[in-house]
Amino acid sequence: MATRREILAGLGAFALAGLPRYGHAANAVTLGSRTVTSVSDGNLVLPGDFAFADLPQDELAPILAEYGVSRDQIEPPCNVTLLQDGERTVLFDVGSGSGFMPSAGALVDSLDALGVAPEDVTHVIFTHAHPDHLWGLLDDFDDPVFTDAAYMIGQAEWDYWTDPNTVSTIGEARASFAVGAARRLEAIADQVEFIQPGQEVLPGVAAVESFGHTPGHLSFEVRDGGEALLIGGDAIGNHHVAFARPDWASGSDQDAELGAKSRMMLLDKLASEQIPLLGFHLPGGGLGRVERKDSAYQFVMEEM
Template sequence: MTLSRRTFMAGAAAAPLAGALPRLALAEMTIGEATLTTVSDGNLVLPGGFVFDTMPQDELPALLQEFGLSRDRVTPECNLALYRDGTHTVLFDVGSGPDFMPSAGKIVDSLDAAGVAPEDVTHVLFTHAHPDHIWGLLDDFDEPLFYEATCLMGRAEWDYWWNPETVDTIGEARAAFAVGAKRRMEAIEDSVEFFDDGDEVLPGIAAVATHGHTPGHMAFELRGGSDAALVVGDAIGNHHAAFRKPHWESGADHDKQSAIAVRQMLLDRLASEQMPLVGFHLPQGGMGRVERDGDAYRFVGG
């Protein structure tokens, strides 16, 4: 297995909240005869409390200092996985699109840097339906961006966001998430295909249930010959607390206890097997490995 990194800088001016030029970072590896690349959708700009409010406040300052983080604001990368095997061009999630926040929604430029046009994508596989993962289904004109692609989503995830009661039970702060997800899902409802835990979604790509961050969150295990990698979506949502304190609750997770159990299971497996992973919000293009560090873990990019 080979792994390389290329970085592209967009020429446009920085988004008002981003604080820097959007990065079209690409990390790449081979899996058998296929290529797995990460393509950037930009970054999010979130209040720190979205992640940190549920964590032990007396222990949090040491973690923030270790990673040079602000308690007030986090700016995680958004890294989509792109898989090409010569027959299929598969995009895992579709990014934020034009309507979520100005620092994100850069996927078209990033795909172009990787030599891929939206119409080249044959399949879109969703980890889950949060705004930064599904709102990019529609372009500036509210038309499907990946109009040649077959869209696939885990059955439990679809059922949760399609349920009309979700908008009233998800909480006022996230009601827009439900409205936005439903609108995008309506655009593909006549053609979407569903899968369940353990299904081989496409040749060499198997679904792995990682519920917790959302009720039906899915990861994907990719295999080719002796090579393998795991696309984890937001099941491992950052490079700091998720690795150093995987037992801490994250404010970003829907079912916090389920998310903790999934996170600990994935970190243990990835460290034991030394299987590469792609994390949507991990740094350096999102591709790397997990290493044990005492009774915790650390992310090693590249």
Template sequence: MALSRRDFVAGGAGLMAGAAFGFRPGPAFAQVVLGDIRLDVVSDGSLTLPGGFIFDPMPQDELAPIIERFDLSGDVLTPPCNVTLMRSGDRVVLFDVGSGPDFAPNAGTLLTSLEALDVTPEDVTDVVFTHAHPDHLWGLLDDFDDPLFSNASYMIGQTEWDYWMDPDTVDTIGDARASFAVGAQRRLEMIQDSIAFFKDGEEILPGVAARATFGHTPGHMAFEVRSGSNAVMILGDCIGNHHVAFARPDWRSGSDQDQDLAAQTRVALLDQLAAEQMQVIGYHLPQGAGYVEKGSDGYTFTGQI
């Protein structure tokens, strides 16, 4: 999938541009340093999705020029999966844990990426979930169905936990996502004795505040990591791609569980991020990190300011 010139791309030019505003080359896609907080964006591989998974609810005649502009296939999309690793003091924090081996054949590479940074599963002190979709949660358990991050404490939004642990969810989520509900409940049950819950606006760790970004899932959370006047927003999937989610955030997307609410969330968040020029880390954004710019015809994702 070719990317537009303004995207934060791999390679020497992209890395040099990234270094100019706080991203540094290395084993991770990008590194953001905020005071004593270091954030590394590492890969869990990628997904292969039918284009209709995102595009089906959209007006197809208006969608076509966006697909052409970003040189996308309307049939198959291959979004990256980017996990955020935060190190601050004695804390080693993962925001989401990737797919593990059971969801997608070209995903589940998180442990290899962490090894390149000399981080082992036993080093992780905290795991924070944006939401409980498979590509964010199913890497939780090892081959023996024990928690892989054996020394970690876990955190998830209260609304998200309540939704996935509701026994009725498997029957109401729809056939296409029923396996998501079964898989989420099985994994979350394994950590229910060591998980804490939070709500919108709470500081869940020093310098890390939860931001409600509901819609993609009923309790989806983003996280604002701040040191003084500098901040970065870990988006999860509330802004789920670098193309149509920016060009037409008001459109309903097939990837969202509550499509209308998710669109409202995207528009409001993009407005904030563009106005504040806050760095963003997105789970499915190319190279993981960049900025939001607002133009006369929508928004763009860029690694340049």
């Protein structure tokens, strides 16, 4: 069986076999005066071992069978969140751009289909700085795509990816992630605002600590009166194993123990408070609700 390092190192080559990238606006929900839209950046193409290699295979098999998920290859969607309130046009993450996988990087085309140009974006808020969330920041000429936007990122996330020691401590397989993040974050160093968990980063938008997937990963709760929605980023990374066995380590989390703790905290909150979720890698545009199922949870997609 391939090691985690070998799997990560081979992702670029593996992705070349992927489908061409596509774009569409998948779903939208209204919260008071705000509209939150799921906008497609395409999808990733990953070997199954990336997500499943370290899990108990006899317990994993029936979960994958129940959800119709291949053990050999997964193609998670990439759902960027667009928030519009009549005054601000806000993106949560910016997708992959053209430099990560050929099956992803469709955000600008998807926004264009909605009548939103890059220069219309007033704010970009990052959940974290992995390639499929950050690398769409710059175009093919290394110029910022969202020229008029203000940028926000968690202080802990910024500190980690801009630390020159990260490239040598993150592990060989993810070293390119560190190099790519540092280069892109440097390009916006004079325009970025650092945020903290619990902070209201914009009116009605609060940062929620969900560390583990990366050292400073943040989710965001959007609230208008009694209505709310959680933008989950990668804290809840799929609609099958992450819900059926949230306590299991995720191969994509940099700190698997902390990632599981954050995932279980968010799932309990979402199920208890019945707050809709928009997840970056969840199906149906990522919009749905969390329901309790036996001793765990399930994701219920909603057409909103």
